[in-house]
Amino acid sequence: MSAGETSPSPAARFAAEAGLERLGRRPALVEYGRELWQRRHFLLELSRSRFRGQNEENRLGLGWVLVRPLLNAVVYGVVFGLLLASSTRPDNFVPFLVIGIFVFQYFAGCLNDGSKAITSNLGLVRTMHFPRAVLPVSVVLQQVYALAPMMGMAAVVALVFGEPLTWRWLLVVPALVLMTMFCQGVAFVAARATLHVRDVAQLLPFVTRLLFYISGLFYSIERVGLPPAAEAVAKVNPVQVYITLVRTGLLTEVEAGWHLWALGIGWAVVALVGGAVFFWRAEEAYGRE
Amino acid sequence: MSEPQTSPAAPAEARPTVVVDDVHVDYTVYAAGKRATSERKLLRRAPSLRQARTVHALKGVSFTAHEGESIGVIGHNGSGKSTLLRAIAGLTTPTRGTVYADGRPALLGVNAALINELSGERNVILGGLALGMSPEEIRGRYQEIVEFAGIGEAVDLPMKTYSAGMGARLRFAIAASATHRVLLVDEALAVGDAAFRRRSEERIRELRAEAGTVFLVSHSMGTIKETCTRGIWIDHGELRADGPVLDVVAAYEASVR
Numbered sequence: 001m002s003a004g005e006t007s008p009s010p011a012a013r014f015a016a017e018a019g020l021e022r023l024g025r026r027p028a029l030v031e032y033g034r035e036l037w038q039r040r041h042f043l044l045e046l047s048r049s050r051f052r053g054q055n056e057e058n059r060l061g062l063g064w065v066l067v068r069p070l071l072n073a074v075v076y077g078v079v080f081g082l083l084l085a086s087s088t089r090p091d092n093f094v095p096f097l098v099i100g101i102f103v104f105q106y107f108a109g110c111l112n113d114g115s116k117a118i119t120s121n122l123g124l125v126r127t128m129h130f131p132r133a134v135l136p137v138s139v140v141l142q143q144v145y146a147l148a149p150m151m152g153m154a155a156v157v158a159l160v161f162g163e164p165l166t167w168r169w170l171l172v173v174p175a176l177v178l179m180t181m182f183c184q185g186v187a188f189v190a191a192r193a194t195l196h197v198r199d200v201a202q203l204l205p206f207v208t209r210l211l212f213y214i215s216g217l218f219y220s221i222e223r224v225g226l227p228p229a230a231e232a233v234a235k236v237n238p239v240q241v242y243i244t245l246v247r248t249g250l251l252t253e254v255e256a257g258w259h260l261w262a263l264g265i266g267w268a269v270v271a272l273v274g275g276a277v278f279f280w281r282a283e284e285a286y287g288r289e
Numbered sequence: 290m291s292e293p294q295t296s297p298a299a300p301a302e303a304r305p306t307v308v309v310d311d312v313h314v315d316y317t318v319y320a321a322g323k324r325a326t327s328e329r330k331l332l333r334r335a336p337s338l339r340q341a342r343t344v345h346a347l348k349g350v351s352f353t354a355h356e357g358e359s360i361g362v363i364g365h366n367g368s369g370k371s372t373l374l375r376a377i378a379g380l381t382t383p384t385r386g387t388v389y390a391d392g393r394p395a396l397l398g399v400n401a402a403l404i405n406e407l408s409g410e411r412n413v414i415l416g417g418l419a420l421g422m423s424p425e426e427i428r429g430r431y432q433e434i435v436e437f438a439g440i441g442e443a444v445d446l447p448m449k450t451y452s453a454g455m456g457a458r459l460r461f462a463i464a465a466s467a468t469h470r471v472l473l474v475d476e477a478l479a480v481g482d483a484a485f486r487r488r489s490e491e492r493i494r495e496l497r498a499e500a501g502t503v504f505l506v507s508h509s510m511g512t513i514k515e516t517c518t519r520g521i522w523i524d525h526g527e528l529r530a531d532g533p534v535l536d537v538v539a540a541y542e543a544s545v546r
Contacts, residue, residue: 011310011351015389018305023379023388042418049415053406056447126380127396128419284382287375 026283029276035131043134047141054142069150072105073098073157080218088219090253095158099250100217102150103243107183108208109143114187115194115201118286125286132286133279136187144180151176158250171249178268179242185271188279195286215239235260238267303355306471306502307377307394312386314347314372346372348526349386354471359503361517361534363510363541369526370506374473377504391501394471395420397464409435409444409451409459416463430466437492438462439485458485465492472496473504490516510538 015022027035036043055062076097090096117135118125125132151172159165194200214237221234234240241263248256318341346369354360362370375381377388378396403412413434417427435444438459440451448456474493493516497503507513513520513534520537522530530537 009310011308012387012389014353015305015308015310018308018389018391020305020308020389020391023377023390023393024382039418039421041424042415042421045415045418049404049407049411053404056406124419126375129379129393130419130421287381 024284026280029280032131032133032280032283036133036137039130039134042130043138043141046134047138047145050138051142051145065146065149066153069102069105069153072101073153076101076218084218086219088223090220090223092161092163092251092253095154095161095163095251096220096247096254097218098157099154099247100215100243102147102154103179103246104212104215104217104239105150106143106147106179107186107239107242108212109146110140110183110187111190111208112204113139113143114183115190115204117187117191118195119198119201132283133188133276136191136279137184139191140180140184140187143183147176155250163251168252169249172246175242175245175249175264178245178264181268181272182238182242185268185273185275188275189271192279192282195282211237211239215243217243236263238263238271241267303357305353305355306391307354308389309350309352309354309373309377310387310389312347312350312373312376312383312388313345314369314376314381315384316344316346317341318344345526347376347383347523350523350526350528351386352521352528352531354502354504356501358519359497359505359517360519360521361513361538362504362506362521362523363508363513363538364523364529365545368523370523371475373523374475374504374506377471378473390471392470394473394504395464395467395469396473396475397461403448403456403460403463405449406447408447409438409440412448412459413444413463416460417466420464420467422467434462434466437465437488439488454482454485461489465489465496468496468499471502471504473506475506476508510542514538 012022026032052062055064058064060067077094080097081093114136117139118132121135125135155169190200190204214234216234221231221240224231226234235244241260244254244260245256245264247254248260350369350373362373364370372381374396376383377390378394379388379390380396403416407415410431413431414424414427417430417434418424422430438455438461440455440459443451443455448459451459472493490512493503493505503516505513505517517534520530520532520534520541521528522537522541530540
C-alpha cells in the first residue's frame with residue numbers, strides 16, 4: 001500500500017506534522033515542465049560537453065563535424081549517383097541526395113541516441129536529482145549541433161549545383177523546427193521503451209535501415225511508379241514529409257502543397273505531446289532500473 | 290503501516306528530518322536464467338531466453354531520523370545500504386512504502402557520473418549544474434572546489450587521464466560543495482590519500498553542522514564509530530538493528546565473526 005493517498009497512515013500524519021515532504025512523487029506535467037526549465041543551464045552544458053567530448057577524441061576535433069557529412073555525401077553520391085544510376089532520380093540529383101541524407105541522419109541520430117538517453121546515463125540518474133527529460137532533450141540538442149554545419153554544407157552544395165538563392169530558403173527554418181519537435185517526441189518514446197524492454201535497442205538498426213530505403217532519400221517517390229494508394233501511404237511517412245519540406249526550401253524542382261505542411265505540423269504535435277506524456281508518466285521508474 | 294519509532298539515540302524533542310515508512314524496493318534484472326541445480330547443468334546450460342528476475346533490495350524498512358543526528362548505515366556488501374540511501378535521496382522510488390523528508394536530501398557519492406573525455410574544469414561546471422547550482426554560484430565556488438580536490442594543474446586535462454583516486458577526489462569535491470538539510474554520504478571517506486581523508490572528514494563535519502542530519506555508509510567501523518551517533522544495520526534488505534552506534538556496531542561485528 002502507498003501511504004497518504006486515501007486515508008493518511010500514522011507515518012504520513014507524523015511526517016506532515018513535522019513539515020516533511022513526500023519524496024519521489026511524480027510532479028504534475030506543468031510543474032515538471034517548470035523543473036525542466038529551471039535546469040536549462042545543466043541541459044545546455046550537458047549537451048555542449050557531450051557534443052564536444054564525442055569529437056575531441058580525434059586529431060581533427062570539431063573539424064569532424066564538417067568532414068563527416070562531406071565524406072558521407074561523397075560516398076552516397078558515388079553509390080547512388082554513379083553505381084546505382086536509375087530513372088527514379090530527379091533532375092538536380094546531387095543536392096537532392098545530400099539534403100535527403102543529412103536530414104535523415106538527423107532523424108536517425110535522435111532515434112538511436114534517444115533510445116540510449118537513460119540507459120547510458122544510469123550513473124547520473126542514480127546519483128543526481130533532475131527531471132529525467134533533461135537526458136532525451138539533451139540528445140536532440142546534440143543532434144541539432146551536428147545538423148547545423150550539415151545544413152550549411154547542403155546549402156553550399158545546392159548553390160554549387162546551380163540552385164538560385166531566394167527567399168524560399170527561409171522555409172528550411174519552419175521545416176526543421178517541425179522536424180525537431182517530431183524528433184524530440186521520437187527520442188522521448190525511444191528512451192522510455194528501451195528502459196522497459198532493452199531488446200528495443202537491438203531492433204532499432206533495422207527500423208532505421210527500413211526508413212532509410214522507404215523514405216525517398218535517393219529517389220523521388222513520384223518517379224517510382226507506385227500504385228496511387230501505395231504512393232499516398234508512402235508520402236504520409238513523417239521522415240519523408242520532413243525531407244520533402246526541407247527540400248522545398250532549397251530546391252526549385254521540389255514543391256510542397258499546404259497538405260504536406262499540415263502533415264508536418266500534425267506529426268510534430270502528435271509526436272511531441274504524446275512522447276512527452278509517455279516519458280513523463282514513467283518519471284518515478286527511471287531510477288529503479 | 291508501522292508506527293515510526295523514535296530513535297533511542299536522539300533527544301525526544303528533536304525535530305524529525307526523515308521518515309522512512311515501510312520502504313520496499315524491487316529491482317527487475319534480466320541477468321540470469323534459472324539457478325542451475327547441479328554443477329553439470331551449470332556447464333551444459335545453453336544460453337536460453339533470459340527471464341526477468343525480481344530482486345528485493347529492501348523489504349520493509351522503517352525508521353525516523355532527527356535533526357542533529359549522524360547515522361551510520363552498516364551491513365555486508367549487497368545488503369541494501371546503497372539502495373536505502375538512494376531511496377532517502379528520492380532517486381529510487383520505493384515499490385511500496387514512502388519516504389518523507391525535509392527538503393531534498395543530497396546524495397554525496399564518489400560515483401557521480403562525469404564525462405571522462407572532458408577536462409576537470411568542464412566537469413566541475415557540469416557537476417555543479419547537475420546539483421542544481423546556478424552558473425554564478427559555480428563560478429564563485431570553482432576555486433574552492435579545485436583546491437579541495439587537490440588535483441592542481443590536472444584540472445585542465447581530460448578526466449580519463451586521472452588516476453582513480455584523483456577522479457574520486459574531484460567527484461567528492463563537487464558533490465560536497467553544496468549544502469543541504471539532509472546529507473547522505475556513500476563510502477566517500479574511503480577515497481584518496483591521508484591528507485584528502487582528513488580534509489573530507491572535516492568537510493563532512495562542517496556539512497553536518499549546517500545540514501542537520503547526516504547518513505554515512507561505510508565499511509570502516511572506525512569511521513562509523515568516530516563520526517556517528519546512531520547506527521542502523523541493514524541485513525538482506527531488512528532492518529536488523531537500530532540504536533546507539535556503539536551497540537549496533539558491536540552487534541554487527543559479533544555476527545560477522
